[in-house]
Amino acid sequence: MAILVTGGAGYIGSHTCIELLEAGYEIIVVDNFSNSNQESLKRVMEITGASMKIYNISLLNTTELEKVFKRNNIEAVIHFAGLKAVGESVKSPLFYYKNNIIGSINLFELMQKYLVKRLVFSSSATVYGNQEIVPISEDFPLSATNPYGRTKLMIEEILRDLILSDENWCISILRYFNPIGAHKSGCIGEDPRGIPNNLMPYISQVAVGKLKELNVFGNDYSTHDGTGVRDYIHVVDLAIGHLQALKKVMSETGINAYNLGTGRGYSVLELVNAFEKASGKEIPYNICNRRFGDIAICFADTKKAKNELGWEATRGIKEMCADTWRWQINNLNGFN
Numbered sequence: 001m002a003i004l005v006t007g008g009a010g011y012i013g014s015h016t017c018i019e020l021l022e023a024g025y026e027i028i029v030v031d032n033f034s035n036s037n038q039e040s041l042k043r044v045m046e047i048t049g050a051s052m053k054i055y056n057i058s059l060l061n062t063t064e065l066e067k068v069f070k071r072n073n074i075e076a077v078i079h080f081a082g083l084k085a086v087g088e089s090v091k092s093p094l095f096y097y098k099n100n101i102i103g104s105i106n107l108f109e110l111m112q113k114y115l116v117k118r119l120v121f122s123s124s125a126t127v128y129g130n131q132e133i134v135p136i137s138e139d140f141p142l143s144a145t146n147p148y149g150r151t152k153l154m155i156e157e158i159l160r161d162l163i164l165s166d167e168n169w170c171i172s173i174l175r176y177f178n179p180i181g182a183h184k185s186g187c188i189g190e191d192p193r194g195i196p197n198n199l200m201p202y203i204s205q206v207a208v209g210k211l212k213e214l215n216v217f218g219n220d221y222s223t224h225d226g227t228g229v230r231d232y233i234h235v236v237d238l239a240i241g242h243l244q245a246l247k248k249v250m251s252e253t254g255i256n257a258y259n260l261g262t263g264r265g266y267s268v269l270e271l272v273n274a275f276e277k278a279s280g281k282e283i284p285y286n287i288c289n290r291r292f293g294d295i296a297i298c299f300a301d302t303k304k305a306k307n308e309l310g311w312e313a314t315r316g317i318k319e320m321c322a323d324t325w326r327w328q329i330n331n332l333n334g335f336n
């Protein structure tokens with residue numbers, strides 16, 4: 001029996017594949033490598049000494065995707081595959097709706113057809129919209145402020161309707177806060193295409209001299225130093241959270257959403273300072289205008305995941321920065 005991992009070559013997917021293989025699971029990866037690199041899976045196999053089946057397939061290709069279900073004995077699915085750049089989703093909403101939602105529906109229909117009803121779904125704290133209150137708990141109202149966030153929210157709603165129609169489904173929805181860091185080997189890590197949208201990969205590219213300086217998007221927020229505060233979580237902690245969620249969906253029916261965060265927020269300038277200490281490199285920055293759509297402060301209430309998944313993050317900001325730096329300094333051009 002195998003675990004199907006869609007988007008397994010991506011940043012979070014590849015780190016989760018390592019944890020799955022090291023826990024003894026047999027895995028199958030489906031990825032179209034549109035926003036990832038097959039090299040990441042090669043390195044996953046090198047790090048673990050294990051192997052996996054890899055299918056270069058888009059979730060929009062139902063004919064090829066069905067062959068994966070026909071040819072393998074799949075017992076559960078961890079569904080990462082999806083586009084996740086907020087700005088890109090605003091420019092190309094139909095591309096995002098088609099890729100993320102139609103792709104997910106194709107997957108769920110085949111799971112239903114082949115009686116594979118155990119699912120861990122990769123969602124995002126972005127479904128909480130512009131929350132003024134922190135910490136954020138899973139029962140907070142849901143909303144979205146951009147097409148990417150709306151795809152995550154819609155897929156969560158689809159899953160809630162699905163389980164109402166068939167109570168045999170077992171679904172864990174995982175809402176990530178801000179994943180950063182890398183596997184301690186320094187062999188895999190975040191490898192964004194083009195100029196990074198997110199803070200940590202931008203900082204690390206400034207540190208290695210690929211980018212000149214960091215633009216800090218506003219220092220007039222109502223936070224202790226005026227810059228945005230986020231709940232940064234080590235990607236390995238996040239990966240381990242998926243294994244706990246997988247165990248849950250293997251053992252009981254129902255649907256639950258869980259925050260995967262640390263419950264602690266760090267500001268932009270705090271992260272810059274932590275990275276300078278970890279790398280020994282100065283990160284020059286300039287304060288500029290706020291980025292449209294950004295909120296001041298966001299961090300998780302983590303009690304539900306601790307109580308129901310037996311999971312909590314253990315890696316701190318120093319380790320997140322040190323592990324990011326090790327990946328970046330050893331892979332100046334990512335996987336290329």
Ligand code: WQD
Binds near residue numbers: 123217268
């Ligand atoms: C973090 C902080 C910025 C870049 C996004 C997505 C979210 C999720 C995680 C997928 C903010 C500031 C950033 C820069 C900066 N992705 N910043 N200069 O916006 O919290 O969340 O990534 O699920 O859906 O929205 O993360 O890393 O972009 O920003 O000052 O060059 O860093 O203003 O305060 P964000 P981020």
